[in-house]
Amino acid sequence: MRSRKRLFAALPVLLLGSGGAHAAPVPGGINFQAAATDTAQRVHEFHDTVLVIIAAITVFVTALLIWVMVRYNRRANPKASQFSHNTVVEVLWTVIPVLILVFIAYRSFPLLYEQDVFPEVAENEVVDVKVYGRQWFWSYIYGEGDEALEYDSNMVPADALAAGQVAQLSVDYPMVVPVGKHVRLSVTASDVIHSWAMPAFALKTDAIPGRLNQLWFKVDEPGVFYGQCSELCGQRHAYMPIEVRVLPEDQYLAWLEKSKASVADGRAYLDEVQPLGGSQLASSN
Protein backbone atom coordinates (compact mmCIF):
# COMPACT_ATOMS: atom_id res chain seq x y z
CA MET A 1 0.00 0.00 0.00
CA ARG A 2 2.80 2.31 0.98
CA SER A 3 4.69 1.88 -2.26
CA ARG A 4 1.45 2.13 -4.21
CA LYS A 5 0.79 5.47 -2.59
CA ARG A 6 4.23 6.66 -3.50
CA LEU A 7 3.69 5.46 -7.05
CA PHE A 8 0.43 7.37 -7.31
CA ALA A 9 2.04 10.47 -5.85
CA ALA A 10 4.36 10.45 -8.83
CA LEU A 11 1.50 10.45 -11.33
CA PRO A 12 1.12 13.59 -13.41
CA VAL A 13 -0.85 16.52 -12.15
CA LEU A 14 -3.49 15.87 -14.79
CA LEU A 15 -5.00 13.35 -12.37
CA LEU A 16 -6.82 15.88 -10.28
CA GLY A 17 -9.12 15.16 -7.38
CA SER A 18 -10.96 17.01 -4.67
CA GLY A 19 -8.87 18.39 -1.85
CA GLY A 20 -10.95 20.71 0.36
CA ALA A 21 -9.20 23.88 1.36
CA HIS A 22 -5.92 22.21 0.52
CA ALA A 23 -6.41 21.76 -3.20
CA ALA A 24 -3.78 19.55 -4.76
CA PRO A 25 -3.70 16.51 -6.97
CA VAL A 26 -4.68 13.35 -5.10
CA PRO A 27 -3.67 9.76 -5.82
CA GLY A 28 -6.00 8.25 -8.41
CA GLY A 29 -8.11 11.41 -8.73
CA ILE A 30 -9.91 11.87 -12.04
CA ASN A 31 -12.15 14.85 -11.29
CA PHE A 32 -11.50 18.59 -10.84
CA GLN A 33 -9.85 19.81 -7.68
CA ALA A 34 -12.48 21.07 -5.24
CA ALA A 35 -13.66 24.58 -6.13
CA ALA A 36 -12.23 27.17 -3.75
CA THR A 37 -14.14 30.18 -5.13
CA ASP A 38 -17.80 30.80 -5.98
CA THR A 39 -16.81 31.34 -9.60
CA ALA A 40 -15.02 27.99 -9.74
CA GLN A 41 -18.09 26.37 -8.19
CA ARG A 42 -20.26 27.79 -11.00
CA VAL A 43 -17.70 26.73 -13.61
CA HIS A 44 -17.90 23.18 -12.26
CA GLU A 45 -21.71 23.24 -12.32
CA PHE A 46 -21.62 24.46 -15.91
CA HIS A 47 -19.15 21.72 -16.78
CA ASP A 48 -21.47 19.11 -15.24
CA THR A 49 -24.42 20.44 -17.26
CA VAL A 50 -22.50 20.37 -20.54
CA LEU A 51 -21.22 16.87 -19.71
CA VAL A 52 -24.83 15.64 -19.48
CA ILE A 53 -25.70 17.31 -22.79
CA ILE A 54 -22.75 15.88 -24.71
CA ALA A 55 -23.24 12.43 -23.15
CA ALA A 56 -26.90 12.43 -24.24
CA ILE A 57 -25.96 13.55 -27.77
CA THR A 58 -23.26 10.88 -28.02
CA VAL A 59 -25.66 8.14 -26.87
CA PHE A 60 -28.39 9.37 -29.24
CA VAL A 61 -26.11 9.54 -32.30
CA THR A 62 -24.53 6.17 -31.52
CA ALA A 63 -27.98 4.58 -31.15
CA LEU A 64 -29.09 6.12 -34.48
CA LEU A 65 -25.99 4.79 -36.23
CA ILE A 66 -26.48 1.29 -34.83
CA TRP A 67 -30.17 1.36 -35.78
CA VAL A 68 -29.36 2.41 -39.37
CA MET A 69 -26.64 -0.24 -39.67
CA VAL A 70 -28.92 -3.02 -38.41
CA ARG A 71 -32.20 -2.01 -39.99
CA TYR A 72 -31.00 -0.70 -43.35
CA ASN A 73 -28.05 -2.87 -44.31
CA ARG A 74 -28.18 -4.61 -47.67
CA ARG A 75 -29.42 -7.88 -46.22
CA ALA A 76 -32.20 -6.48 -44.02
CA ASN A 77 -33.35 -3.92 -46.56
CA PRO A 78 -32.39 -5.18 -50.05
CA LYS A 79 -34.56 -2.71 -51.94
CA ALA A 80 -33.50 0.81 -50.85
CA SER A 81 -35.99 3.65 -51.23
CA GLN A 82 -34.83 6.51 -53.48
CA PHE A 83 -36.10 9.70 -51.74
CA SER A 84 -33.46 12.30 -50.82
CA HIS A 85 -35.24 15.04 -48.79
CA ASN A 86 -37.47 15.22 -45.74
CA THR A 87 -38.41 18.74 -44.74
CA VAL A 88 -39.59 17.89 -41.22
CA VAL A 89 -36.41 15.99 -40.35
CA GLU A 90 -34.18 18.69 -41.84
CA VAL A 91 -35.90 21.44 -39.86
CA LEU A 92 -35.60 19.37 -36.67
CA TRP A 93 -31.90 18.58 -37.08
CA THR A 94 -31.24 22.27 -37.58
CA VAL A 95 -33.50 23.77 -34.93
CA ILE A 96 -32.75 21.35 -32.08
CA PRO A 97 -28.93 21.76 -32.21
CA VAL A 98 -29.39 25.55 -32.44
CA LEU A 99 -31.54 25.49 -29.29
CA ILE A 100 -28.93 23.37 -27.49
CA LEU A 101 -26.17 25.81 -28.49
CA VAL A 102 -28.25 28.81 -27.42
CA PHE A 103 -28.83 27.17 -24.03
CA ILE A 104 -25.08 26.50 -23.62
CA ALA A 105 -24.26 30.10 -24.60
CA TYR A 106 -26.92 31.40 -22.19
CA ARG A 107 -25.20 29.51 -19.37
CA SER A 108 -21.58 30.19 -20.37
CA PHE A 109 -21.50 33.87 -21.38
CA PRO A 110 -22.38 35.24 -17.91
CA LEU A 111 -19.65 33.00 -16.47
CA LEU A 112 -17.06 34.27 -18.94
CA TYR A 113 -18.09 37.82 -18.07
CA GLU A 114 -17.89 37.09 -14.35
CA GLN A 115 -14.35 35.74 -14.71
CA ASP A 116 -13.20 38.50 -17.02
CA VAL A 117 -14.62 41.66 -15.47
CA PHE A 118 -13.41 42.82 -12.07
CA PRO A 119 -16.47 43.37 -9.87
CA GLU A 120 -17.26 46.83 -8.53
CA VAL A 121 -16.13 46.71 -4.93
CA ALA A 122 -14.74 49.25 -2.47
CA GLU A 123 -11.01 49.90 -2.86
CA ASN A 124 -10.27 48.50 0.62
CA GLU A 125 -11.77 45.18 -0.47
CA VAL A 126 -9.14 44.83 -3.20
CA VAL A 127 -5.65 43.37 -3.01
CA ASP A 128 -3.47 43.92 -6.05
CA VAL A 129 -0.67 41.52 -6.95
CA LYS A 130 1.52 41.80 -10.00
CA VAL A 131 2.61 38.48 -11.44
CA TYR A 132 5.64 38.02 -13.67
CA GLY A 133 6.27 34.78 -15.53
CA ARG A 134 9.96 34.15 -16.10
CA GLN A 135 12.12 31.29 -17.36
CA TRP A 136 11.52 29.38 -15.08
CA PHE A 137 9.88 30.79 -12.01
CA TRP A 138 7.26 33.34 -10.98
CA SER A 139 7.80 36.75 -9.41
CA TYR A 140 5.16 38.44 -7.26
CA ILE A 141 4.98 42.17 -6.55
CA TYR A 142 2.83 43.77 -3.85
CA GLY A 143 2.42 47.55 -3.75
CA GLU A 144 4.37 50.17 -5.65
CA GLY A 145 7.50 52.30 -5.48
CA ASP A 146 9.69 52.23 -2.36
CA GLU A 147 6.92 50.45 -0.46
CA ALA A 148 6.80 47.57 -2.91
CA LEU A 149 7.45 43.99 -1.90
CA GLU A 150 8.93 41.92 -4.70
CA TYR A 151 10.19 38.36 -4.56
CA ASP A 152 10.75 35.29 -6.73
CA SER A 153 8.91 32.03 -6.32
CA ASN A 154 10.96 28.95 -7.19
CA MET A 155 10.02 25.28 -7.06
CA VAL A 156 11.38 23.35 -4.08
CA PRO A 157 13.70 20.68 -5.50
CA ALA A 158 12.81 17.05 -4.75
CA ASP A 159 15.73 16.58 -2.35
CA ALA A 160 14.80 19.65 -0.30
CA LEU A 161 11.10 18.99 0.33
CA ALA A 162 9.97 19.64 3.91
CA ALA A 163 7.17 17.72 5.62
CA GLY A 164 3.84 18.44 3.94
CA GLN A 165 5.35 19.95 0.82
CA VAL A 166 4.29 18.51 -2.51
CA ALA A 167 6.82 17.38 -5.09
CA GLN A 168 6.93 19.68 -8.14
CA LEU A 169 4.16 21.90 -6.70
CA SER A 170 5.60 23.47 -3.55
CA VAL A 171 7.65 26.65 -3.89
CA ASP A 172 10.10 28.46 -1.64
CA TYR A 173 8.12 31.72 -1.49
CA PRO A 174 4.42 31.31 -2.32
CA MET A 175 1.94 33.99 -3.25
CA VAL A 176 0.06 35.03 -0.09
CA VAL A 177 -3.38 36.63 -0.10
CA PRO A 178 -6.05 37.40 2.50
CA VAL A 179 -9.34 35.55 2.95
CA GLY A 180 -12.49 37.20 1.65
CA LYS A 181 -10.82 39.98 -0.36
CA HIS A 182 -11.02 40.46 -4.10
CA VAL A 183 -7.52 39.65 -5.30
CA ARG A 184 -6.71 41.30 -8.61
CA LEU A 185 -3.78 39.82 -10.49
CA SER A 186 -2.00 41.72 -13.25
CA VAL A 187 -0.16 39.04 -15.16
CA THR A 188 2.70 39.54 -17.57
CA ALA A 189 6.01 37.93 -18.53
CA SER A 190 9.56 39.11 -19.02
CA ASP A 191 10.88 36.64 -21.60
CA VAL A 192 8.49 34.20 -23.30
CA ILE A 193 4.80 33.41 -22.93
CA HIS A 194 3.89 31.62 -19.70
CA SER A 195 0.47 30.96 -18.24
CA TRP A 196 -0.68 31.46 -14.65
CA ALA A 197 -3.16 28.69 -13.90
CA MET A 198 -4.88 27.72 -10.66
CA PRO A 199 -7.33 24.81 -11.02
CA ALA A 200 -9.10 25.29 -7.66
CA PHE A 201 -10.00 28.87 -8.67
CA ALA A 202 -10.90 27.85 -12.25
CA LEU A 203 -8.43 30.49 -13.42
CA LYS A 204 -5.90 30.54 -16.21
CA THR A 205 -4.41 33.39 -18.18
CA ASP A 206 -1.41 33.73 -20.43
CA ALA A 207 1.51 35.78 -19.16
CA ILE A 208 2.68 37.63 -22.26
CA PRO A 209 5.72 39.93 -22.54
CA GLY A 210 4.58 43.51 -23.17
CA ARG A 211 0.98 42.87 -22.26
CA LEU A 212 -1.02 42.90 -19.01
CA ASN A 213 -3.72 40.32 -18.46
CA GLN A 214 -5.99 40.62 -15.46
CA LEU A 215 -7.53 37.94 -13.32
CA TRP A 216 -9.40 38.06 -10.07
CA PHE A 217 -10.49 35.67 -7.36
CA LYS A 218 -11.94 35.67 -3.86
CA VAL A 219 -11.35 32.73 -1.54
CA ASP A 220 -13.53 32.50 1.55
CA GLU A 221 -11.50 30.21 3.75
CA PRO A 222 -7.79 29.89 4.48
CA GLY A 223 -5.96 27.22 2.55
CA VAL A 224 -3.09 26.15 0.35
CA PHE A 225 -3.59 25.89 -3.39
CA TYR A 226 -1.35 24.61 -6.14
CA GLY A 227 -1.18 25.32 -9.86
CA GLN A 228 1.36 25.26 -12.65
CA CYS A 229 2.62 27.24 -15.60
CA SER A 230 0.32 26.11 -18.39
CA GLU A 231 2.02 27.44 -21.50
CA LEU A 232 4.98 25.52 -22.85
CA CYS A 233 7.76 27.98 -22.10
CA GLY A 234 11.00 26.09 -22.51
CA GLN A 235 13.21 23.50 -20.94
CA ARG A 236 12.02 23.87 -17.34
CA HIS A 237 8.37 24.61 -18.09
CA ALA A 238 7.30 21.69 -15.90
CA TYR A 239 9.25 23.06 -12.94
CA MET A 240 7.69 26.47 -12.34
CA PRO A 241 4.67 25.62 -10.16
CA ILE A 242 2.37 28.09 -8.45
CA GLU A 243 1.53 27.99 -4.75
CA VAL A 244 -1.07 30.31 -3.24
CA ARG A 245 -1.51 30.64 0.52
CA VAL A 246 -4.77 32.16 1.71
CA LEU A 247 -4.54 33.59 5.23
CA PRO A 248 -6.91 35.40 7.61
CA GLU A 249 -6.52 39.12 7.01
CA ASP A 250 -4.61 39.94 10.19
CA GLN A 251 -2.09 37.21 9.46
CA TYR A 252 -1.81 38.36 5.86
CA LEU A 253 -1.03 41.90 6.99
CA ALA A 254 1.54 40.62 9.48
CA TRP A 255 3.13 38.48 6.74
CA LEU A 256 3.24 41.51 4.41
CA GLU A 257 4.86 43.64 7.10
CA LYS A 258 7.50 41.03 7.93
CA SER A 259 8.20 40.23 4.29
CA LYS A 260 8.89 43.87 3.51
CA ALA A 261 11.63 43.77 6.11
CA SER A 262 12.89 40.34 5.04
CA VAL A 263 11.31 37.85 2.65
CA ALA A 264 12.82 34.98 4.65
CA ASP A 265 11.23 36.31 7.87
CA GLY A 266 7.89 36.47 6.05
CA ARG A 267 8.34 32.86 5.01
CA ALA A 268 9.18 31.81 8.57
CA TYR A 269 6.04 33.56 9.81
CA LEU A 270 3.99 31.76 7.13
CA ASP A 271 5.29 28.38 8.31
CA GLU A 272 4.39 29.37 11.85
CA VAL A 273 0.76 30.44 11.20
CA GLN A 274 0.01 27.93 8.43
CA PRO A 275 2.17 24.84 8.89
CA LEU A 276 1.78 22.21 6.20
CA GLY A 277 2.18 19.39 8.71
CA GLY A 278 2.59 16.61 6.20
CA SER A 279 -1.03 15.48 6.30
CA GLN A 280 -2.75 17.58 3.71
CA LEU A 281 -2.51 15.13 0.84
CA ALA A 282 -3.59 12.22 3.04
CA SER A 283 -6.50 14.20 4.51
CA SER A 284 -7.86 15.07 1.10
CA ASN A 285 -8.44 11.46 0.06
Ligand SMILES: [Cu+2]
Ligand atom coordinates in the same frame (compact mmCIF):
# COMPACT_ATOMS: atom_id res chain seq x y z
CU1 LIG B 1 6.29 29.06 -17.95
